[in-house]
Amino acid sequence: MAGDPYSELGVKRDASDAEIQKAFRKLAKELHPDTNKDNKVAEERFKRITAAYDFLKDADKRKKFDRGEIDADGREIFRGGGGAGRAGGSPFGGGGRSTHFEGMDIDDIMGMFGGGARGGSPFGGGFGGAREQAPTKGSDVKIKLDIDLLDTIIGNTRRVLLSDGRTLDVNIPKGSRDGQTLRLKGQGSPSASGRGPHGDAMVELHLKPHPIFRLDGNDLHMDLFVSLPDAILGGKVQASTPDGPVSVNLAKGSNSGAILRLKGRGAYEAKGGTRGDLFAHVVLAMPDKGVDGIPADLKADFTALMERWRDKGGYTPTVTARRK
Known part of the structure; x- marks a missing residue:
């Protein structure tokens, strides 16, 4: 980045962090x-x-730049002058003649400073300029x-908006887990x-609760609500799965707490790619309107049957299984 980072953003040197950020966002929208x-x-x-915004939001770099200790590229300012050597102030340690470099050509001498005579000054911008440093990597974005x-x-791609106005498509691989961090290089x-x-984008995943499925390792659990006639008579009922609804066999006389296992319908294991199972926990459910939800021509017979059953002792419900 050449020039002055304040000038690049059009702000004064005493601008606050908020003013710098506001100026950057405005320009980023115009120039994206x-x-x-x-x-x-x-472009x-x-x-x-x-680059100017990244430089100024680093409080340490900003202070050093304001004090004249580094330039706009973050490179240290080399302040020339005598006094580094002996007698006469030569930086090479002699009076009027150097003996330290005898027998060495100019390329060897300059190579000791990390540069070469023919490639320019080892200090990166002429003597009295800044010492050349290796290009630094940009900061990571979280x-x-x-x-x-x-x-x-099933996998998905989600688009996110970064603070600098860029959009980024994040590929969510099968088997991802809550709290997992994806690194997007560059x-x-x-x-x-x-x-x-460029730095990397570090994407931390947060798993939202699902209205139907509950995650347990690589397995999934769900409540399978069934009607009283289906529970008593048995037969095929429909169950939700991550891959869509499927028909499952419900045993005659099934009770709440019974568990149906659907192999290979669970979540993916991140490394091996194997898939867990889906466990459907049977829950008996009356019609939404209770007895009033029973067809009118059956309601009287149903009520009478229930009354006779209760008069003959009925039964005492027991817990057959605990919901996971």
């Missing part, structure tokens, strides 16, 4: 590549304001992303110097 396709000037300007349970089972902030690699 998505709204300036094939506009190389806007280059966007890179410079991003993102929290809410995902659905089905995203981890999708973070650009290097402050504009010459180093």
